[in-house]
Amino acid sequence: MASSGGSPPAVEVTDLVKRYPGCTTAAVDGLSFTVAPGEIFGLLGPNGAGKSTTIGILTTRLRASAGRALVGGIDVVGDPVAARAQLAVVPQHNNLDRSLTPRQNLLYHAAYHGVGRAVRNARADALLDRFGLTDRADKRIEAYSGGMVQRLMIARALIHEPAVLFLDEPTNGLDPQSRRLIWSRIREMRGRGVTVVLTTHQMNAAAALVDRVGIVDHGRLLTLDTPGNLVKGLAGRSILDLTVTPAALDEPDELLRALSEVSGVRKSERLAAAAPPGAVAAKLRSGLGLGGGSGFGAGAPAALTALTALARERAVATLAPDPGGRERVRIRLHLAADPAAVLGPALTVLTTRLATLTDVHIAEPSLEDVFIGLTGRDPR
Amino acid sequence: MTDLDTPPVAAMSTTATPARPSTHRVFLAILRRDLLVTAKELWVILVQVGLTPLFMLFVFVKVLGGQGIVARNFADLFLPGIIALAALTTALQSVALPLVKEFGFTREIEDRLLAPLSTNLVAVGKLVVAMLRGLIAAALIYPLGALMVGSAPWQPGRLPMVLLTVLLGGWIGGGIGMTLAMILPIQRINITFSLVVTPIIWTGCIHYPWPRLSSMPWFQTVTALNPMTYVSEGVRGAMLPDVAHIPAWVCLLVLTGVAALVTVTSVRSFSRRAVQ
Ligand SMILES: Nc1ncnc2c1ncn2[C@@H]1O[C@H](COP(=O)(O)OP(=O)(O)OP(=O)(O)O)[C@@H](O)[C@H]1O
Numbered sequence A: 001m002a003s004s005g006g007s008p009p010a011v012e013v014t015d016l017v018k019r020y021p022g023c024t025t026a027a028v029d030g031l032s033f034t035v036a037p038g039e040i041f042g043l044l045g046p047n048g049a050g051k052s053t054t055i056g057i058l059t060t061r062l063r064a065s066a067g068r069a070l071v072g073g074i075d076v077v078g079d080p081v082a083a084r085a086q087l088a089v090v091p092q093h094n095n096l097d098r099s100l101t102p103r104q105n106l107l108y109h110a111a112y113h114g115v116g117r118a119v120r121n122a123r124a125d126a127l128l129d130r131f132g133l134t135d136r137a138d139k140r141i142e143a144y145s146g147g148m149v150q151r152l153m154i155a156r157a158l159i160h161e162p163a164v165l166f167l168d169e170p171t172n173g174l175d176p177q178s179r180r181l182i183w184s185r186i187r188e189m190r191g192r193g194v195t196v197v198l199t200t201h202q203m204n205a206a207a208a209l210v211d212r213v214g215i216v217d218h219g220r221l222l223t224l225d226t227p228g229n230l231v232k233g234l235a236g237r238s239i240l241d242l243t244v245t246p247a248a249l250d251e252p253d254e255l256l257r258a259l260s261e262v263s264g265v266r267k268s269e270r271l272a273a274a275a276p277p278g279a280v281a282a283k284l285r286s287g288l289g290l291g292g293g294s295g296f297g298a299g300a301p302a303a304l305t306a307l308t309a310l311a312r313e314r315a316v317a318t319l320a321p322d323p324g325g326r327e328r329v330r331i332r333l334h335l336a337a338d339p340a341a342v343l344g345p346a347l348t349v350l351t352t353r354l355a356t357l358t359d360v361h362i363a364e365p366s367l368e369d370v371f372i373g374l375t376g377r378d379p380r
Numbered sequence B: 001m002t003d004l005d006t007p008p009v010a011a012m013s014t015t016a017t018p019a020r021p022s023t024h025r026v027f028l029a030i031l032r033r034d035l036l037v038t039a040k041e042l043w044v045i046l047v048q049v050g051l052t053p054l055f056m057l058f059v060f061v062k063v064l065g066g067q068g069i070v071a072r073n074f075a076d077l078f079l080p081g082i083i084a085l086a087a088l089t090t091a092l093q094s095v096a097l098p099l100v101k102e103f104g105f106t107r108e109i110e111d112r113l114l115a116p117l118s119t120n121l122v123a124v125g126k127l128v129v130a131m132l133r134g135l136i137a138a139a140l141i142y143p144l145g146a147l148m149v150g151s152a153p154w155q156p157g158r159l160p161m162v163l164l165t166v167l168l169g170g171w172i173g174g175g176i177g178m179t180l181a182m183i184l185p186i187q188r189i190n191i192t193f194s195l196v197v198t199p200i201i202w203t204g205c206i207h208y209p210w211p212r213l214s215s216m217p218w219f220q221t222v223t224a225l226n227p228m229t230y231v232s233e234g235v236r237g238a239m240l241p242d243v244a245h246i247p248a249w250v251c252l253l254v255l256t257g258v259a260a261l262v263t264v265t266s267v268r269s270f271s272r273r274a275v276q
């Protein structure tokens, strides 16, 4: 068990199996993991991997076919009623009570969990405020947008102050504003000592938020570690893309060979199309650039700041406007070392060969690469 | 009230595990939710239960009775039957239709299923509410029906028997409704409802006292198998003691037995559906 201080795990799953009636394959197939108290644990996996099924069992809504599942030290099969007092869940679908107003959804949920009247009124007011729903608290649920529904469901889950909170794709289909709000509320859970188990398909957000991730596919655990360690496993997978215009007398292939001899470069290749001609200054971006606008990308790694400074330093020689005439070449360097350590020498090569650099793009391996590497590229 | 004076983020102690609330407290909270919804829907109940019986009364009593096609005293026989019918069918509908919806696409029931309460008791709560809705329906139909018929048989001493029969009828209706809603596939709910509810109405001695069926022994036997018969006869016997009827104790005995049976089947099918 990874938990410190010898306290029992908040969630403990052992050889869990779930076979839906009439299905030949198991939706959850021998899953085992533990979550320490106060930990934020991410359960990642492709569609149909069995994440929701696992959460369904842990929240007593589904009956396990085999194996054991404890929440807050309580067996969810043996004593589901006591287990329910420990937990709250935000499901993947909207299951708000349509017969009640949003505020009543919070108040009745609290009452179902034995929270007294004065306390639940105060908490409902506070939660409606924190989730930006105060002025819509007494409207009809049907008039709620997806983001409001999701915020209300999270507020509902928090009102009885559970020890363990399960979130099944809490930011699915939400705009960046709502996503940020929800991620920041989840981060607050850590300060309150609430254990959080969440599933998501937003890898960047997950990597920034969770303490550990388990990646599941076909109901089985493929790997379980901190996001940092998982990404470290892909070290030497960074990519440096350069768009250059070789000097008039230089051959692109010669330039390529020279760059591949820079220490830390594992492999170099020429890419097909040239970058758009408007690119004058070097662009430095982090991540794979797969549109992962998670709200966390804003905090760029320290290495990147250093790179920007470095590039600016050399800009006199290399980052000149495209002289025209010569054709641009896009070169991809697969790195075995930290991109920061390679960029300098690579720029030196370009400078000595009088090549003009028009675009730089660094792609470091991310959790998504780990995920794709483990679960394959085919959609489910 | 630490919650009121400390900021919400820091308010929670981080070590304590949530206490488990008492069973009756949770049960009452869930019951209160259904009562709130019932209160909001009172007019729906009125339309749901009131319309058919009142039209029946109107046609049989005013139209046919007024023309002498049906005997005048038929109205008196019919009113107790209508009250019994309202109790049972209202309870049946008011548990079945919402359950189909709540377990179906809205999944609204989940929040209550996740309350720290045995799933069986969530089902029992539904039956209690169904029974109360049956009682409300019966209480609403009595003055309306009496107004239409033009006479209101009133035996204050027999009120407990009427109440007991109506409550048992409501409980049974709720149990039947819950069982159907839980075991039938959604696509077949409508057809099965007609298949079950229609015979319950027409073989339930709503329009006629059971002893009068002696001239048709086979039909008398069929009606004896319908719990509705004992609700009708129980209410009729209490309101019109002079009309021949099945003895009260037989009605109560049969209804209690049936109530116990449908409690078991409905609660079991509910729990099986709730935790799959
Ligand atoms: N009620 C059900 N009956 C039968 N099979 C089901 C049922 N619910 C889920 N499954 C199957 O179980 C498997 C796991 O489903 P589950 O919903 O747990 O996946 P998931 O990881 O949550 O996927 P997603 O990311 O799409 O939400 C899938 O193959 C799915 O088809």
Ligand SMILES: [Mg+2]
Pocket: A051, A052, A053, A092, A168
């Ligand atoms: Mg899912």
